[in-house]
Amino acid sequence: MKLKSISIVIPVYNESKYISHVIEKVFTADTGGLKKEVIVVDDGSTDATKDQLLALKKRYSIAVLDGSVNHGKGAALRKGFSQTAGDVVLVQDADREYDPSDYPLLIEPFLKQGADVVFGSRFVGDRPHRVLYYWHSLANWLLTTFSNMLTNLNLTDMETGYKAFKGSIIRKIAPSLKSDRFGFEPEIIARIAKIPSIKIYEVGISYTGRTYEEGKKIGWRDGVRAIAEIIYYNLFVK
Numbered sequence: 362m363k364l365k366s367i368s369i370v371i372p373v374y375n376e377s378k379y380i381s382h383v384i385e386k387v388f389t390a391d392t393g394g395l396k397k398e399v400i401v402v403d404d405g406s407t408d409a410t411k412d413q414l415l416a417l418k419k420r421y422s423i424a425v426l427d428g429s430v431n432h433g434k435g436a437a438l439r440k441g442f443s444q445t446a447g448d449v450v451l452v453q454d455a456d457r458e459y460d461p462s463d464y465p466l467l468i469e470p471f472l473k474q475g476a477d478v479v480f481g482s483r484f485v486g487d488r489p490h491r492v493l494y495y496w497h498s499l500a501n502w503l504l505t506t507f508s509n510m511l512t513n514l515n516l517t518d519m520e521t522g523y524k525a526f527k528g529s530i531i532r533k534i535a536p537s538l539k540s541d542r543f544g545f546e547p548e549i550i551a552r553i554a555k556i557p558s559i560k561i562y563e564v565g566i567s568y569t570g571r572t573y574e575e576g577k578k579i580g581w582r583d584g585v586r587a588i589a590e591i592i593y594y595n596l597f598v599k
Contacts, residue, residue, distance in 0.1 A: 368447030435545030481523030486565015
């Protein structure tokens with residue numbers, strides 16, 4: 362089947378500083394001829410994000426799903442996935458850490474290799490990477506390795522924000538997703554790995570990480586939870 366469209370799902374929570382820039386980059390990004398559908402899920406923002414999204418709707422063709430309570434990234438994505446129509450569905454964070462100019466890299470395996478899922482890795486390839494926290498990179502390596510041991514995959518970056526799926530696959534999985542916060546990452550990989558004969562690809566991407574002063578939200582508690590979630594979704598969920 363020839364792919365014609367891509368749905369870009371953007372979970373947002375208190376990103377008034379960056380959301381306008383990210384939306385602009387999304388709409389100027391090259392998607393290899395695929396028609397864009399952009400769905401923004403506001404996860405109960407309490408800053409000026411809501412006002413900015415209202416203004417952005419007047420300039421761009423975006424759908425905004427508004428939530429009054431913050432439930433977490435996983436919950437926002439679950440809501441967004443259910444509203445997509447694209448042949449490919451791609452997750453775009455709203456914090457400028459991931460650059461939409463990398464879309465051609467993420468889309469290529471769908472167009473040329475018949476991929477079902479594509480993950481962007483911050484740890485392979487020659488794209489620019491901001492140098493930041495050593496302990497974060499070590500924790501990510503440990504979580505990725507542990508996840509790989511249970512999924513029998515050889516991913517290099519389980520916690521990557523750039524994940525893309527064939528639309529039919531993620532829309533089928535979405536109603537079963539349970540993680541509301543950052544547990545989405547280990548859960549989705551565990552569920553994807555259980556699909557027989559699925560074609561998973563990984564491509565190198567650029568990464569401009571944020572410091573906590575700049576608004577980074579994930580912390581060490583999320584890493585501890587990820588260990589339990591890797592075990593749970595791989596060993597106790599079919």
